[in-house]
Amino acid sequence: MLVALEEARSLLLGGGEGRSPAWCAVLGRVIAAGCAQLRRQGEHGASARALCDTIGHSMMPQRWRAALFVQCVKDLDRAGQQERACRLCEAAHTSHLDANGHLSSASVASLLESSGGGSSTEALKLGAVQLMAVRRVLKKLAVPPRRWKRPALPSLAAPREVHLRGDEVLDGGDAGRRLGWRAADGSIARGVEEYVRLHYLSGAGGTPWSKGVHLENALFLSLFALLMWDALFAPLPGAFGSSSSDAPDDLLSGCGSFASRRADIVGALLKRIESAAPDEQLDGTVPQDTPVASPRAHLSLSARLAAAHAAHYGEECIGLDWSRLDLPLLQWTATALGGRVVAAICRALADDYGGFSHGAPDLLLLADRPSAAARFVEVKGPNDRLSDSQVAWCDVLARAGADVEVAYVERCV
Known part of the structure; x- marks a missing residue:
């Protein structure tokens, strides 16, 4: 995969200007996959460099440039280049505050410091979830002494949190294969989502739920x-x-x-x-x-x-x-x-x-009349956390008045 990454970068930077956007998008997919491999190996700096070159290319489709921009910001942060990541986040945040909502190509080229490949003249605009992801990184990075004045960021509607404890069933002791989680009726739930679904259908929490759906x-x-x-x-x-x-x-x-x-x-x-x-x-x-x-x-x-x-x-x-x-x-x-x-x-x-x-919530709970209730539940197992798209969906649903909660499942000690 890393060999394919270098070949794709060479094709893109060496002569991609004459290629079609569809061809450049194919190269973008190869580069994205190669960068994912670099991240798995802990080489976030190398991934960020490859992404910088790709984002700034003149023929890379807008959709791909925006997605790779967000990943580049995260890689720079993980690579210890917090100042550079913070500047990119600030530029994206402020550019999307006006009606135009575009990050100029000149700003992108200057901040990315890409190594070549024909700078794009097309302004960069992030999608709603991408912009929220960038602002989450900015909130983490724009703190003293890096930034003494915190940026004014839109608030996110926070879902209700519940914490559940359960017995994880292993085959052959603590080091054995995971079989599932033991439900209240003694059965083995295959997965943490099913464990939480059965937990609510058993009447826990006081609401008589009549149906629980694995939503996604x-x-x-x-x-x-x-x-x-x-x-x-x-x-x-x-x-x-x-x-x-x-x-x-x-x-x-x-x-x-x-x-x-x-x-x-x-x-x-x-x-x-x-x-x-x-x-x-x-x-x-x-x-x-x-x-x-x-x-x-x-x-x-x-x-x-x-x-x-x-x-x-x-x-x-x-x-x-x-x-x-x-x-x-x-x-x-x-x-x-x-x-x-x-x-x-x-x-x-x-x-x-x-x-x-x-990124939609994992579960939807439904009740018949008279309550006619509905609840979204995002399930998180041990050491799991919310992704950007999951945070975005929780914000959308909670702002609209939906009943939304995040259920964190922890192992019984």
Whole structure:
């Protein structure tokens, strides 16, 4: 892999200006994989140098430059170059405070001090999750004596934290193979997430949860696809690279171009979602009066999902796997969460689909009436911590009023 890294760097820096952006993106993937190998070997400085050269290249696509910029900042920090990392973070933070939200190419080239390859003239814009990640690094680095004046950073909504203790079951003693965690009923839960799910379904915490779902991201992506279908497939000039594309090209750009280019339709759809009529049915079954597709504003979230499902079933769309899609679960989830939370989920994905397409909470707990409750739970085992995308999702959900908590599971001593 390291040999491939050097070959990719040579191709990029030695003659990449004449290459297409798609070819440079392939080289970028090879370089990113090689840098990951360097980090596994503890060579963060070498990884940062390779990333600096790649980010500043004139033909590297914007999406890749932004992702590698964030990793470069982290590598510089780990390599002991905190001052340089701090300056990069400060430049990115301040540039995204105005309406333009772009870090100029001159600033990038100057701060990166790349070794060649044709400096990019395109300004750099970070996605929402990438910007939050950079600001987290800045918060850690901009402290005395490096910085006597702390930067004014946006606050993040903190989820509730709970700490659970459990017995980890090992095969053959303390040094044996991990089998799982012992649940309250004596069974062995295969993994820490399943242990926490069974913990809540047993009635712990006082809420009688009737269903616990291993969430990850599939449910959020399905909600977004069905509820925002009209925005995804709006007939804009040049939106799709080919007739067989399952999403517009700018959805994964990470710099908000999808939402800004469709501001009117995205805004209208989000307003309808947020103000959707209440749905009395919360038992996880499909309503009997499943409607046909309709743009009427008074439809409930459950009815909107059923309408989109009926109108578009089987059509190719990013984030949808029709063979695995559970419509009753989607309806139950949307109704339990309410329009404000569902709109926040869709807004986050519209603004930064690439950044928010991973990192959703591990579990979703649902309760029947009368409580009609829903709770997101991010599960962290021993020595585990929240990633940037997980912090971003917790912030989005908590700000919208969702019940969000992080469950830290520790081994019983």
